[in-house]
Amino acid sequence: MTDLFNQLRQQLGNQGKKIVLPEGTDVRVLTAAARLQEEGIVKPILLGNELQLKQAAADASIDLDGIEWIDPEQASYFDELIDLFVERRKGKATVEQARELLKDANVFGTMLVYSGRADGLVSGAAHSTADTVRPALQIIKTKPGVSKTSGAFIMMKGEERLVFADCAITIAPTAQELAEIALESAKTAKAFGIEPKVAMLSFSTKGSAVSEETERVVEAVKIAKTMDPDLTLDGEFQFDAAYVPEVAAKKAPDSDLKGDANVFVFPSLEAGNIGYKLVQRLGGYEAIGPILQGLNAPVNDLSRGCSADDVYKLSLITAAQSL
Structure with a gap:
């Protein structure tokens, strides 16, 4: 256990x-x-x-x-x-x-x-x-202020605990929905003893690429910070810039996240579902979930x-x- x-x-x-x-x-x-x-x-x-x-x-x-x-x-x-x-x-x-x-x-x-x-x-x-x-x-x-439910996984290996979302429900979330997923995922983290540091993921880090997809994540970050100004949250991030301190120091030196994110919000269900299964099967993490978020x-x-x-x-x- x-x-x-x-x-x-x-x-x-x-x-x-x-x-x-x-x-x-x-x-x-x-x-x-x-x-x-x-x-x-x-x-x-x-x-x-x-x-x-x-x-x-x-x-x-x-x-x-x-x-x-x-x-x-x-x-x-x-x-x-x-x-x-x-x-x-x-x-x-x-x-x-x-x-x-x-x-x-x-x-x-x-x-x-x-x-x-x-x-x-x-x-x-x-x-x-x-x-x-x-x-x-x-x-x-769903709870007031939550337009859709989402599915998170607790990823565990040794003493490490990470939260991945949405990996189960919303196929192509809007910026508003991504922001809601971020806030609900932070609540899930807290419920299981994780002090949330939320990274909004993309294939770009802080404008290294610009597209409709990256701009959606940028907008989601703005919305989420408005909804909960006290939450440690930033993006858009490639995964390595959110998780590896040395990479974060090079790619996003001014961010509140220093490669120490523990809650990862994926830009689409496709990315999230593939991502958690890669970490589970190749990285040897135990995947607990999906935990449905945002319900009453x-x-x-x-x-x-x-x-x-x-x-x-x-x-x-x-x-x-x-x-």
Whole structure:
């Protein structure tokens, strides 16, 4: 267990945060739920058909004693959630449509979070990112001042912790969206014990190249500094100028960042997704996430290739986001 997760466990203490795991019949999810239940720090809520859930647990020799599980269609408050869903969607769904939609575990689980019956949700072991994110955007929605959610990764190697964003959601962010991603990424960093120093990345450093793409990043830096003047943030930077002190001294000697950035905002999803996977696979960093940013309550997405350990770790992160 890395220091980060020991830190999260200490932060969570005995607050009893409840995390919904909609994919209750997946053996990886069951394994993680049993681990969470045994530790007693986070309370897992499994969703699924009773017979299927119990059979999956039995097949994997997993003890469900003490773990809360819910069959959505059998929940005593199912009709109450239907009415709440219709109200939240403001005429975009009828009662009949809502009844069908809430039979979906991700939609039902998101409604548990929205209604205060749970503190967060982790899904994606058997569902696409869209299946996890769409209900969150429709029901929980983004915070005031945030136009879109974004996906960050905590990149860890030894004692080093970095934040990379957006690596999961927004394909071609505008300058305004890049600024919002920068501020939300700084908040994510703080939540995990990282004092944020934010670099807005490009293929140019401080005007070494000029194009529509670089100018978008330059504008994003201006917007972000207006939104949070106290945040240590600068750009546009090539990665080496943001990360390597010797390069920073040559390319951007007057910047507040001296090659000591630890939060990196990529100019596009293409760059961010490729970048984090290169660092993960070639650099040997552990990639934790994606952590969805900017929502009113935490919902996080797993990779379908995840392990039980990934489910466990993201559950702790999600619980910590709700503090």
